[in-house]
Structures are given as C-alpha cells and as structure tokens.
Amino acid sequence: MMRRKHKNSKRGCLECKRRHIRCDEIRPQCINCTTAERDCSYPRTTSSNSTNTGNSPVEGSVGARYSVSASPPITSYATAPTSGLMIGGDMPSFALSGPASHLPDINMVHMELLYHYLTNDLTSYPEMAEHFKQVSMSHALREPYLMYQILALAARHLCYCRPESAVFYQMQAIQLQTCALSLFNSLDIGYFNQSISKLATVFLFSSQLSIQTLCDMLSYRDYDFPSALARFMEYLRLNKGADRLLDSHQAEIMGLDIGPIFELGVQWYNVSGEGYECDDIRRRIMSVPDLDTETRDATLKAIDLLQWVIDGEPRAVSRAHVLLSWTTMIGPSFVELLETGRPEALTVLAYYYLALHYCREVWVFGSSGQYFLLSLSNYLGPEWTSWIETPCRLLRQSVEREDADSLDSNLFRADPGTFHRN
Known part of the structure; x- marks a missing residue:
C-alpha cells in the first residue's frame, strides 16, 4: 500500500522536529514534550507572519489535537469505519474552533453518549462496574x-x-477529548492541593483517558515496528505520569469513594500466573548476564502479570483489566529496557501481544495482538526467533482453532518458530 501524502508541519516545536515526529503545536508546551517531560521550545519564526488555516492549532485553541505520540494523531483510524484500523499515513484532523473558553453546547448527541456510558461497562471493572460509573458521574x-x-x-x-x-x-x-484535555491542562498546581478528592477525580480521568488512548494506539497500524514502539512508549509515559501523581497519596485515596477500586488494583498487582507458557522467557531473562537484580526482578514481575492473563481465568474481563493496567504496574527499570530497545525486553512484549490476542473479544484490543506480534517478529529477525517461538506458536495454534480465513491466515507459514509477512 502506498503511503498517503501529507503536508509536513512547519509550526512544530524544535524537539518534535528533532525527533521527526508530528507536533500538535500547542503552546507554550506541546503534548508530546509535556508527556515525555522534555523541554519544549518553538522557532522564533513561527510566532510571526503566520496565519491560521483552520486546521493548524493556535495558542489557546481548543482545536489543538491531542495524541500520545505525534504521528499520527488519534484521528488516524476515522477514515476506515468498517474495520476501525488505519494503515500508515497521516490523516486530516477534526478540530474544534474558537477560543479555549468556548466549549460546545450540550446537545442530543451528548445525551446519547452519556446514556451509552451509563448502560455499558467500558472500563473493564466487572466486579464494580456500577460503582465505578456512579463515582465517575x-x-x-x-x-x-x-x-x-x-x-x-x-x-x-x-x-x-x-x-x-x-x-x-x-x-x-x-x-x-480535546475539550477535556484543554480544561485539564488549564488547571494550576493549586488545584491539586485543594483537597484529596481532587486527586480522586484525576484518577478517574486518567483511567478513562488511558483506555481511549490505548484503543487509538492499537488501532493504528505502523509501517515499521520502531514507530509502533515509540507510540507505545508515549502511551506508557502518559500512564506513568498520572501514576506518579497519585503514588504519594495512596493511603488517603483508600479512604475515598474510589478506595475499593484502588484496593482492587492492589490485588491485581499481586497476582502471579501458574501456567507454563512464560517458563521459557523466564529462564532466558534469568540467564542474561548484565541485568542487575532490580531490573531482572522488574522484568520477571512483568512476565508474571502476563502469565496470569494468559492462564485464562474465567473472569475474562478482569484479566483484560490486568492487561489494561500492565503499563502502570511494570517497574521503571523494565521501562528503561524498553526505552533503549533492548531485544531481551522486546521479547517480553511478544508475550504482551499474545495476551492481547487472548483478550481480543474486549473492544479495546481487537485483533491488535496478532498484528503487532507479526511486526515484532519481522523486526527482531532470525537471531531472536528462539526467544519468541512460544508466543508465535501459541498464537498460530489459536488462529488455527478458529476460522483461519477470517483471521488473515495468509500471514502464517509452515515455519514453527515464527510467522512472517508474505
């Protein structure tokens, strides 16, 4: 498939230009730099002799688009309504116009959306779906x-x-979501110091923002795995940022209306799988000579959580929520391995993609596990085939047990170790 033509942004910040990613052009700091905690600055020429075309965000505009990574924005899949996927390329944005203080009037579509939220469990909290919705409202x-x-x-x-x-x-x-982020980003530090209940609101906001962001990320099909990994890391940093804000107040939050939800999360963190599927990757990680104890333990913890999901507990949506929360539960030392692109850490992602496939009935995940495991396999190449043989074999077996024609079985070849793009 040929890559769609698109216009390069000429108003982006210097950091996004340096990293060759698309900038949302929000000032004084774009979302990418804010999320990744990087210094954000703009060329002097962008502040003069420029006009607003209606598609480019301007300072103070609600229309500025948000994305966990800058290329493409979360608008990417909108032109593929039958599949929910977008294959490569940058897409035009849907943006609100007007100053930040001008929010859209409530209309019947909003009423439909509110009704849909209240009558469905969108956040995978089966044990307390009604409580979560009641507290959120x-x-x-x-x-x-x-x-x-x-x-x-x-x-x-x-x-x-x-x-x-x-x-x-x-x-x-x-x-x-643009309105939500515009309002949230306008809050000053004093807001968070007003009362602990403000942090409870932040938790509810970040939980639901994270689900939507993950869904958008998984819906986009990058042309190469490094781009997909960069997008995943931006999503991970977004989750970690909210987590750091709440970490120092856990004891106080436990006494609030979101306490039971927080407590359930603590229980999930302590789960450990009993199956055999991750035994091979555990042995391999234990044998890596240059991993310090903290990094090795963090990596093994990440694997344990994935094993619990792969085990296939009868509470299908609960295991999906462990998978939704995986990026907040993994330790910073393992995150650093992913950040540097260590192949050993990337092979753990192969099991994450297998877990996504096992939870594919959950609306957020869909067929993403199959696609991204293929992409990772092609990226790592033959040298690391033995490291990811187990998740590749198990995914292929899962596909073969179903209607292979409906799951793009042409992606698979006879080689038992991996699968490749034709």
Missing part, C-alpha cells in the same frame, strides 16, 4: 474535564459498536 458533575472525557470514551466505544457510523463518532471522541 459524581465527580464529573463537579469537574467538567472529567465529564468531557467520559463522553469521549463513550463516543470511542460507539465507533466499535456502530462501525457504519465510526467516522461520526470518532469525530465526537476527538472533539470531546
């Missing part, structure tokens, strides 16, 4: 940024439920 009625994110998540889910109308609902999801 209680906070959202006091904090508009959370309400906009709730509506945005509902719109994103409707893209999945109603593929014939995916373009429309994706536009709603983008617009509403």
Whole structure:
C-alpha cells in the first residue's frame, strides 16, 4: 500500500522536529514534550507572519489535537469505519474552533453518549462496574474535564459498536477529548492541593483517558515496528505520569469513594500466573548476564502479570483489566529496557501481544495482538526467533482453532518458530 501524502508541519516545536515526529503545536508546551517531560521550545519564526488555516492549532485553541505520540494523531483510524484500523499515513484532523473558553453546547448527541456510558461497562471493572460509573458521574458533575472525557470514551466505544457510523463518532471522541484535555491542562498546581478528592477525580480521568488512548494506539497500524514502539512508549509515559501523581497519596485515596477500586488494583498487582507458557522467557531473562537484580526482578514481575492473563481465568474481563493496567504496574527499570530497545525486553512484549490476542473479544484490543506480534517478529529477525517461538506458536495454534480465513491466515507459514509477512 502506498503511503498517503501529507503536508509536513512547519509550526512544530524544535524537539518534535528533532525527533521527526508530528507536533500538535500547542503552546507554550506541546503534548508530546509535556508527556515525555522534555523541554519544549518553538522557532522564533513561527510566532510571526503566520496565519491560521483552520486546521493548524493556535495558542489557546481548543482545536489543538491531542495524541500520545505525534504521528499520527488519534484521528488516524476515522477514515476506515468498517474495520476501525488505519494503515500508515497521516490523516486530516477534526478540530474544534474558537477560543479555549468556548466549549460546545450540550446537545442530543451528548445525551446519547452519556446514556451509552451509563448502560455499558467500558472500563473493564466487572466486579464494580456500577460503582465505578456512579463515582465517575459524581465527580464529573463537579469537574467538567472529567465529564468531557467520559463522553469521549463513550463516543470511542460507539465507533466499535456502530462501525457504519465510526467516522461520526470518532469525530465526537476527538472533539470531546480535546475539550477535556484543554480544561485539564488549564488547571494550576493549586488545584491539586485543594483537597484529596481532587486527586480522586484525576484518577478517574486518567483511567478513562488511558483506555481511549490505548484503543487509538492499537488501532493504528505502523509501517515499521520502531514507530509502533515509540507510540507505545508515549502511551506508557502518559500512564506513568498520572501514576506518579497519585503514588504519594495512596493511603488517603483508600479512604475515598474510589478506595475499593484502588484496593482492587492492589490485588491485581499481586497476582502471579501458574501456567507454563512464560517458563521459557523466564529462564532466558534469568540467564542474561548484565541485568542487575532490580531490573531482572522488574522484568520477571512483568512476565508474571502476563502469565496470569494468559492462564485464562474465567473472569475474562478482569484479566483484560490486568492487561489494561500492565503499563502502570511494570517497574521503571523494565521501562528503561524498553526505552533503549533492548531485544531481551522486546521479547517480553511478544508475550504482551499474545495476551492481547487472548483478550481480543474486549473492544479495546481487537485483533491488535496478532498484528503487532507479526511486526515484532519481522523486526527482531532470525537471531531472536528462539526467544519468541512460544508466543508465535501459541498464537498460530489459536488462529488455527478458529476460522483461519477470517483471521488473515495468509500471514502464517509452515515455519514453527515464527510467522512472517508474505
């Protein structure tokens, strides 16, 4: 497939230009630099003799697009309503116009989205879905940024439920999430110091923002694995940023209305799989000579959580939530391995993609596990085939047990060790 032509941004920040990624052009700091905690600065020429075309965000504009990584934005899959996927290329944006203080009027579409949120479990909290929604609504009625994110998540889910109308609902999801982020980013540090209940609202906001962001990330099909990894790392940093904000207040949060949800998360962190599927990767990680104890333990913990998901507990959605929370539960030393592209850490991602495949019935994941495991296999090459033989073999067996024609079985060849693109 030929790559779509697109116009390069000429107004992006210097850091995004250096990293060759697309900048959302929000000032004074773009979302990419804010999320990755990098210094953000703009060329002096961008602040003069420039006009707003209607598609380029300007300072203070609600229309500035948000994305966990800058290429492509979360609008990417909107032109493929029947599949929810977008293969490469940058897509035009759907943006709100007007100053940041101008938010869209409430309309019947918003009422539909609110009803959809209240009558469906979009966040994979089966044990306390009703409690989560009740608490979220209680906070959202006091904090508009959370309400906009709730509506945005509902719109994103409707893209999945109603593929014939995916373009429309994706536009709603983008617009509403843009409003949510605009309001959230306008908060000053004093907001978080007002009361501990403000941090509870932040937790509810980040949880639902994270689900929508993950869904958007998995829906995009990069041309190469390094691009997909960069997108994944931006998503991971987003989760870790919110996690750091809440870490020092866990004891206080436990006493709030979100306490039971937090407590359930602690229980999930302590799960450990009993199956055999990850035995091989555990042995290999233990034999890597230059991993210090902390890094090795963090890597093994990440593997244990994936084994629990792969075990196939009867609570299918609960195991999916462990997978949704995996990026917040893995340790910083393992994150550093991923950041540097260590092949040993990337082979652990192969098991993450297998776990995604085993949870493919959950709307957020879909067929992403199969695609990204293929992409990783092609990237690592023959040298690392033995490291990822188990997840590749198990995924192929899973596909063969189903209707192979409906799952693109042409991706697979006879080689038992891996699978390749034709």
